[in-house]
Amino acid sequence: MRKTLLATSLLAAAVAAPSAYAHQAGDILVRAGAVHVSTNESSSSVKGDRGIVAGANLYGKATLNNDTQLGLNFAYMVTDNIGVELLAATPFKHEVHLKNTGVGSGKLGSLKHLPPTLSAVYYPMASGSAFQPYVGAGINYTWFFDEKVTSGAKNGSTFAAPLTKLKVKNSWGLAAQVGADYMLTDNIMINAQIRYIDIDTTAYAEVANGAGRAKVNVDVKPWVYMAGVGYKF
DSSP states (O other): OHHHHHHHHHHHHHHHGGGGGSOOTTOEEEEEEEEEEEOOOEEOOEEEEEETTTTOEEEOEEEEOOEEEEEEEEEEESSSSEEEEEEEESOEEEEEEEEEETTEEEEEEEEEEEOOEEEEEEOOSOTTOSEEEEEEEEEEEEEEEEEEEOHHHHHTSSSSSOEEEEEEOOEEEEEEEEEEEEESSSSEEEEEEEEEEOOEEEEEEEEGGGTEEEEEEEEOOOEEEEEEEEEEO
């Protein structure tokens, strides 16, 4: 009889325990890990915007390199299956290069950006699953700052004309994601996610002595990968 009661208790515990894995209305999820921005840019030709280069087609393209930083996710479960999530990160830094323009090729400068992204997220799995995949969609605001021009661009050794200033416009765009949590305990999880973000901006480079300004439209559309750990409150 005792063995029967023990077996019954263990079975009941095994059946009941997984239900605690599910995300439930009112839960707060905090995730942290490495987030990698893989740029997927395409750009217009570099064109003169004003001054002595106004209207001139300088040809060429602008490119950005990739970067990895610390990523943070904060999510609140509105219902058992639907949450609201905010993506944050430490500032990403990218080098900006101009290639095959009428004034030469080389490194123009660098910039930093922050990409806060707010999304609605749907978790389709039943409550008993430790594996919790999800899909989401939302809106991104990319804030560009700390734009700098290289010394070579400033003194005219990189390009035919010395450039004194780089400015990049902030961007609004749509974002989509897929991801998954795997619950190691009732509260601790590992997480992986992939995002696609529409970043469409315009960059301006000032020619020395106010002689003119060149601009290029850059459609970045990066893939953003994150892997890390999380905690459910």
